[in-house]
Amino acid sequence: MPHDPEAAGMVLHRPAMRDGQVLSQNWPGLIIFDCDGVLIDSEIVVCRLTAEEFTRLGYRVSTEEVIARFAGRPEREMIADVEADWGRPVPEAFFTRIRARVEQAYATELEIMPGIADLLDSLRAAVCVASSAYPAKLKLGLDTVGLYKRFAPNVVSASLVAQGKPAPDVFIYAAGWMRAPTADCLVIEDSVPGVRAALAAGMRVFGFTGGRHCAPGHRERLLEAGAEQVIESFSDLRHLIPAAF
Known part of the structure; x- marks a missing residue:
């Protein structure tokens, strides 16, 4: 994981536009991928386990509610919301159990998102990962499907910044880590908080609905949040961003 922000070269501005189109023919210079629900089909797994563990402790919540309330946000913010709603601290046993169960489930249930390996093989634009997941879980998920070495060391966790999504900090x-102007970046995101974070960072963002956690209406929610396009398959990117290939 990177530890030095090294933000030299970071430019916070919107790209020059004409008729709604970026003038640069080289955009995007950098594609920033969210991890859970974009690179790996993990949200449905982790949200199910989270709902089960909270319910076991007495805080009754469904998988669908966990997805709607917490997908795309850092764990620390989820815990703060639950504690405020529940009126009591989440016991330490929750963290021990959920991390053990996620590790076990990743070994048996986790799937790589279809088409991502082929996409990475054909892209000439720079790529990195920016995720709300804590570093160990982020590395575990990417390692399990064989993607970590394809991105490392350009893998950034929101635990390195002050605020998680929908704040723009992680993007x-x-x-800055990649020495890319924010206006040259395209973010691929599956969550409403992630879309809002990318826009707040001055980046363009495409929504992604290829994960099993994406229920009917999710495409519309991503568009309402400000996603420029919403794709269901990575094969859609070739005609949307031809300069990246």
């Missing part, structure tokens, strides 16, 4: 950090 600004990632752009």
Whole structure:
């Protein structure tokens, strides 16, 4: 994981536009991928386990509610919301159990998102990962499906920044780490908080609905949040961003 922001070269501005189109023919210079629900089909797994563990402790919540309330946000913010709603601290046993169960489930249930390996093989644009997941879980998920070495060391966790999504911090950090102007970046995101974070960072963003956690209406929610396009398959990117290939 990177530890030095090294933000030299980071430029916070919108790209020059004409008729709604970026003038640069080289955009995007950097594609920033969210991890859970974009690179790996993990949200449905982790949200199910989270709902089960909270319910076991007495805080009754469904998988669908966990997805709607917490997908795309850092764990620390989820815990703060639950504690405020529940009126009591989440016991330490929750963290021990959920991490053990996620590790076990990743070994048996986790799937790589279809088409991502082929996409990475054909892209000439720079790529990195910016995720709300804590570093160990982020590395575990990418390692399990064989993607970690394809991105490392350009893998950024929101634990490195002050605020998680929908704040722009993790995307600004990632752009600085990659020495890319924010206006040259395209973010691929599956969550409403992630879309809002990318826009707040001055980046363009495409929504992604290829994960099993994406229920009917999710495409519309991503568009309402400000996603420029919403794709269901990575094969859609070739005609949307031809300069990246």
